[in-house]
Amino acid sequence: MKSLLVLTAVDREAAPVRAGLDQTKDVILSGIPLTLGFAGKRRVYILVSGPGVFNTAAKLGAVLPSLQPEWILQAGCGGMYPESGLSMGDIVLAASERDLHTGLESKSAIPSPLPFPLMENGPGIPGYYDADTGLLHGALSLFAKKEGRMLPHGPFITVSTVTASKETAASIGRETGGLVENMEGAAAFHTAALFGIPIFEIRSISNPVGSRKSEDWDLETAFIRAGEAALYLLHTLPRHIWHPKPNL
Numbered sequence: 001m002k003s004l005l006v007l008t009a010v011d012r013e014a015a016p017v018r019a020g021l022d023q024t025k026d027v028i029l030s031g032i033p034l035t036l037g038f039a040g041k042r043r044v045y046i047l048v049s050g051p052g053v054f055n056t057a058a059k060l061g062a063v064l065p066s067l068q069p070e071w072i073l074q075a076g077c078g079g080m081y082p083e084s085g086l087s088m089g090d091i092v093l094a095a096s097e098r099d100l101h102t103g104l105e106s107k108s109a110i111p112s113p114l115p116f117p118l119m120e121n122g123p124g125i126p127g128y129y130d131a132d133t134g135l136l137h138g139a140l141s142l143f144a145k146k147e148g149r150m151l152p153h154g155p156f157i158t159v160s161t162v163t164a165s166k167e168t169a170a171s172i173g174r175e176t177g178g179l180v181e182n183m184e185g186a187a188a189f190h191t192a193a194l195f196g197i198p199i200f201e202i203r204s205i206s207n208p209v210g211s212r213k214s215e216d217w218d219l220e221t222a223f224i225r226a227g228e229a230a231l232y233l234l235h236t237l238p239r240h241i242w243h244p245k246p247n248l
C-alpha cells in the first residue's frame with residue numbers, strides 16, 4: 001500500500017497532525033525518525049525535518065527513495081507580506097515556491113534569476129518551483145466546499161535570513177508578488193522534483209513578515225490551524241487528482 005507524507009519543520013507543527021491520526025507509532029527510516037499513522041485507510045508518514053532549507057533537503061532526500069510516497073503535503077506556519085491581504089491564522093496554499101537566496105546579485109535586495117539550471121529538466125527559472133496543479137486545485141475545491149469560499153493561494157517565498165524589518169518585508173512582497181514567507185518550502189519542492197514526487201504546501205499565518213514584536217506573533221494558533229487543514233486533506237483529497245511526474 002502506497003503512503004502519503006506530511007512534512008513539517010518543527011515538532012509543534014507536526015503534533016496536531018499526529019494527534020488526529022489513528023494507530024500512530026514511531027518508526028526509523030534510513031536513520032531518520034518519522035511517525036506512521038492512518039487517516040481512515042490511508043497510511044500516512046509524518047517527517048519533522050527541522051527548520052530551514054538544509055534540514056529539509058537533507059532529511060526529505062534521505063527518506064524519499066525508500067518511502068516513495070504518492071504525494072507530499074508540506075504544512076506549517078508562515079509570515080504574511082504587508083500587501084498580501086492575509087490575516088493572522090489564515091490558511092494559505094502555495095501556487096509556487098521561490099528560494100529568494102538563489103540567484104545573481106542585482107541592484108535591488110532581490111537577486112536576478114540565476115543564469116544556469118540547478119537540476120536537469122528542472123523548473124524554467126532556477127530556484128522557482130510550481131506546486132503540483134492537481135493537488136493544489138483539488139485542495140482548493142475541497143476547502144471551497146468546506147468553507148464556502150476559495151482560500152487564498154499564490155506565490156510563497158523561502159528565505160534563510162528571516163526578514164526582520166517592515167521595509168524589507170514591503171520590498172520583498174512588492175518585488176516578488178509573494179504572499180507568504182517561510183524557511184523550508186523551496187527546499188522541499190526542489191527535493192520532491194529530484195525524486196519525481198508531487199508536492200503541495202499549506203501554511204497558517206503566524207505573524208506579519210518583518211515584525212520582531214512577540215505580541216504580533218501567534219505560533220500556537222497557526223500550528224493548530226495548519227494541522228487541522230492538513231488532516232482534512234489527508235482524509236478527503238481523492239486519489240484520482242494527482243499525477244506523479246517522471247524522475248528528473
Ligand SMILES: O=C(O)c1cccc(C(=O)CC[C@H]2O[C@@H](n3cnc4c(=O)[nH]cnc43)[C@H](O)[C@@H]2O)c1
Pocket residue numbers: 009010051052076077078079080159162163181182183184206207208209210219
Ligand atoms: O522568531 C521567533 O522569535 C520564533 C520563536 C519561536 C519559534 C519561531 C519559529 O518557529 C519561526 C520559524 C519557523 O516558522 C516559519 N516562519 C513563520 N513565520 C516566518 C517568517 O516571517 N519568515 C520566515 N519564516 C517564518 C519558518 O518556516 C520556520 O520553520 C520563531
